[in-house]
Amino acid sequence: xxxxxxxxxxxxxxxxxxxxxxxxxxxxxxxxxxxxxxxxxxxxxxxxxxxxxxxxxxxxxxxxxxxxxxxxxxxxxxxxxxxxxxxxxxxxxxxxxxxxxxxxxxxxxxxxxxxxxxxxxxxxxxxxxxxxxxxxxxxxxxxxxxxxxxxxxxxxxxxxxxxxxxxxxxxxxxxxxxxxxxxxxxxxxxxxxxxxxxxxxxxxxxxxxxxxxxxxxxxxxxxxxxxxxxxxxxxxxxxxxxxxxxxxxxxxxxxxxxxxxxxxxxxxxxxxxxxxxxxxxxxxxxxxxxxxxxxxxxxxxxxxxxxxxxxxxxxxxxxxxxxxxx
Amino acid sequence: xxxxxxxxxxxxxxxxxxxxxxxxxxxxxxxxxxxxxxxxxxxxxxxxxxxxxxxxxxxxxxxxxxxxxxxxxxxxxxxxxxxxxxxxxxxxxxxxxxxxxxxxxxxxxxxxxxxxxxxxxxxxxxxxxxxxxxxxxxxxxxxxxxxxxxxxxxxxxxxxxxxxxxxxxxxxxxxxxxxxxxxxxxxxxxxxxxxxxxxxxxxxxxxxxxxxxxxxxxxxxxxxxxxxxxxxxxxxxxxxxxxxxxxxxxxxxxxxxxxxxxxxxxxxxxxxxxxxxxxxxxxxxxxxxxxxxxxxxxxxxxxxxxxxxxxxxxxxxxxxxxxxxxxxxxxxxxxxxxxxxxxxxxxxxxxxxxxxxxxxxxxxxxxxxxxxxxxxxxxxxxxxxxxxxxxxxxxxxxxxxxxxxxxxxxxxxxxxxxxxxxxxxxxxxxxxxxxxxxxxxxxxxxxxxxxxxxxxxxxxxxxxxxxxxxxxxxxxxxxxxxxxxxxxxxxxxxxxxxxxxxxxxxxxxxxxxxxxxxxxxxx
Numbered sequence: 001x002x003x004x005x006x007x008x009x010x011x012x013x014x015x016x017x018x019x020x021x022x023x024x025x026x027x028x029x030x031x032x033x034x035x036x037x038x039x040x041x042x043x044x045x046x047x048x049x050x051x052x053x054x055x056x057x058x059x060x061x062x063x064x065x066x067x068x069x070x071x072x073x074x075x076x077x078x079x080x081x082x083x084x085x086x087x088x089x090x091x092x093x094x095x096x097x098x099x100x101x102x103x104x105x106x107x108x109x110x111x112x113x114x115x116x117x118x119x120x121x122x123x124x125x126x127x128x129x130x131x132x133x134x135x136x137x138x139x140x141x142x143x144x145x146x147x148x149x150x151x152x153x154x155x156x157x158x159x160x161x162x163x164x165x166x167x168x169x170x171x172x173x174x175x176x177x178x179x180x181x182x183x184x185x186x187x188x189x190x191x192x193x194x195x196x197x198x199x200x201x202x203x204x205x206x207x208x209x210x211x212x213x214x215x216x217x218x219x220x221x222x223x224x225x226x227x228x229x230x231x232x233x234x235x236x237x238x239x240x241x242x243x244x245x246x247x248x249x250x251x252x253x254x255x256x257x258x259x260x261x262x263x264x265x266x267x268x269x270x271x272x273x274x275x276x277x278x279x280x281x282x283x284x285x286x287x288x289x290x291x292x293x294x295x296x297x298x299x300x301x302x303x304x305x306x307x308x309x310x311x312x313x314x315x316x317x318x319x320x321x322x323x324x325x326x
Numbered sequence: 327x328x329x330x331x332x333x334x335x336x337x338x339x340x341x342x343x344x345x346x347x348x349x350x351x352x353x354x355x356x357x358x359x360x361x362x363x364x365x366x367x368x369x370x371x372x373x374x375x376x377x378x379x380x381x382x383x384x385x386x387x388x389x390x391x392x393x394x395x396x397x398x399x400x401x402x403x404x405x406x407x408x409x410x411x412x413x414x415x416x417x418x419x420x421x422x423x424x425x426x427x428x429x430x431x432x433x434x435x436x437x438x439x440x441x442x443x444x445x446x447x448x449x450x451x452x453x454x455x456x457x458x459x460x461x462x463x464x465x466x467x468x469x470x471x472x473x474x475x476x477x478x479x480x481x482x483x484x485x486x487x488x489x490x491x492x493x494x495x496x497x498x499x500x501x502x503x504x505x506x507x508x509x510x511x512x513x514x515x516x517x518x519x520x521x522x523x524x525x526x527x528x529x530x531x532x533x534x535x536x537x538x539x540x541x542x543x544x545x546x547x548x549x550x551x552x553x554x555x556x557x558x559x560x561x562x563x564x565x566x567x568x569x570x571x572x573x574x575x576x577x578x579x580x581x582x583x584x585x586x587x588x589x590x591x592x593x594x595x596x597x598x599x600x601x602x603x604x605x606x607x608x609x610x611x612x613x614x615x616x617x618x619x620x621x622x623x624x625x626x627x628x629x630x631x632x633x634x635x636x637x638x639x640x641x642x643x644x645x646x647x648x649x650x651x652x653x654x655x656x657x658x659x660x661x662x663x664x665x666x667x668x669x670x671x672x673x674x675x676x677x678x679x680x681x682x683x684x685x686x687x688x689x690x691x692x693x694x695x696x697x698x699x700x701x702x703x704x705x706x707x708x709x710x711x712x713x714x715x716x717x718x719x720x721x722x723x724x725x726x727x728x729x730x731x732x733x734x735x736x737x738x739x740x741x742x743x744x745x746x747x748x749x750x751x752x753x754x755x756x757x758x759x760x761x762x763x764x765x766x767x768x769x770x771x772x773x774x775x776x777x778x779x780x781x782x783x784x785x786x787x788x789x790x791x792x793x794x795x796x797x798x799x800x801x802x803x804x805x806x807x808x809x810x811x812x813x814x815x816x817x818x819x820x821x822x823x824x825x826x827x828x829x830x831x832x833x834x835x836x837x838x839x840x841x842x843x844x845x846x847x848x849x
Contacts, residue, residue: 030591119458197585201466202834298586298657
């Protein structure tokens, strides 16, 4: 249990670093130098040092929303398996709990956006709610399918204990389909291109960014941290799914480290460690792919976004059909 | 009847027939309705305590443009032209604001640039309509302007644009006595930073004809045609470089608005390269301080020409390359196509000018219609800007964002071709005399006195479109009215109209595709 806790803390701490990978990839692909890897930490430190300015029209909801959002995502991360390690917390039916926790955070952010009374923040909220409602359909379909295959309702069971069953029943192609669908949801939920543009300054086109226009100082810092953690959550979900099953894992990456095994380290330590490396590698590549997608395509017109999101639904349905065995 | 004049023609006020307002009104209506006349200037001024109205219209015979000028005493109120012809809308609002002439039947008769205390926005009633107010302070570092949308969900029913936040009273500052050309030129260059060259050029051409500078004889008693030609060539070079840098910058900004990173980054860099060429030519990245009446403050050497030419070849290749990336990406075409459409008829009715007009199929281009400056010589040499690529595929002219982007791209290529031709001609001159000196050996221009009771209209094609200055002097030779008209003055209403029935989230894209000047409008 201690190991999981430490590991989770490490990932929480490096999530701003991982987030910088996207910017670096984008910069690299268009021939720019890009931000330093520690840039997001500087931003966070800068923001946490600042004062907060509140508009006169707000209610306390505006003030508590970032905290609630951050707590929700931290709690969600405790349910998240990392690699093939089981999570800190888990109970029957936690899948629903997790996704409603995420929604709870979002609801508060939306309420805070509406709270400012600004018309374009209101528009942003409307867009955010509409699009994430579409995303929810896809996510739930994915978990209905997982449930059908494993008969389990814990998130950890899809990625740790029951993973063998999932992978054997679903085989490679449905898993890839699901990963792509999850990737679309990742782009949607984290306000990335082609759904939203995190770089834009155009308040009329923003979705996610416009809701937080009135935030400043530490509140804004919390919001940035939350979105970095959220990105990590979805990227880790995909990595978990794509992570090879333990039996395969134990053979391949251990070979080069064999001599060490006989020495002071036991297989017990080495095995999760090598798995962790594979997990992190997949995780980083998810971030890199986000960067590649962002630099190779433009943003969709807002009315095209539902089509884009729902096209991932098609993939999930296809995966369900492929795994249908009476 | 209105008097037919030429651009940059020095006119005595008495030459213009002072007609009764009734004739003035009917004549203009007839011109607009029968000859498709477009408006260049419509302004009020005070002379001997009397309010006057002056109008400058343009008509076209084949591709040759003609200017017509008319003057009348201003009535206290009259049935507005705007009631029937929307192209007068902002001009009449301006006169209403500055000279309190009341226009009946004008739909939006309210202040234009200041006096905003009791300003009422147009609002649509109804349960589903909500208003979105954007600006004047925006989330990005852009100029201030207020946009008021009446929306139904994401759909824009009406957009009203209120500007004037940068009103500096430039036209009034120019009237300060004693009038010195150097001071005025610096002010003129500050009208709109991105159009410094074209404004300075228009001002200089106007002063040259008002003070008759270019006809001046040197010591030997003959006009130095070569010097004048050099002067015009370097000015044209600067003007085209300004056009290039802005068109390329716009293409980059358009791709940035749809989050297409690669062209945004490349075009952004290329814009800088063009500005650096302008720096090489003039010592200032925006070409400020280069053009003065009868003077260019910088000389061109053979190394400059070689350097510019080399860089242009490089950039030409890159522009074609990056544009093919931009215009062949599906999502981008999808974003650009059919958004913010101004069709041919609407463009004519609104009197849209420049890139936006040409994207809608209105072929008006001052460089071709009025042949100002060196464009006249180019026409003589049969090298006019578009003759070479007449058969090449140009923009589809359907007036959407895509058409405006493509028009910019093709015009940028035309400009490069033109600059190359200019450089060739300059090189020939340099072979003869080592260095092109364009600084004319004139006596202090500042000491000259402006002609009395006169009017000059100067017109040029800036990168946004037709830019025109008009100057009126009184019987003491003092300027009593200096009118600057930025092309944006014609085009802002087109942006408002282009947004009808569009998604509100497409507004930044539409706005960028027009890329109009706020400060050029505010003055």
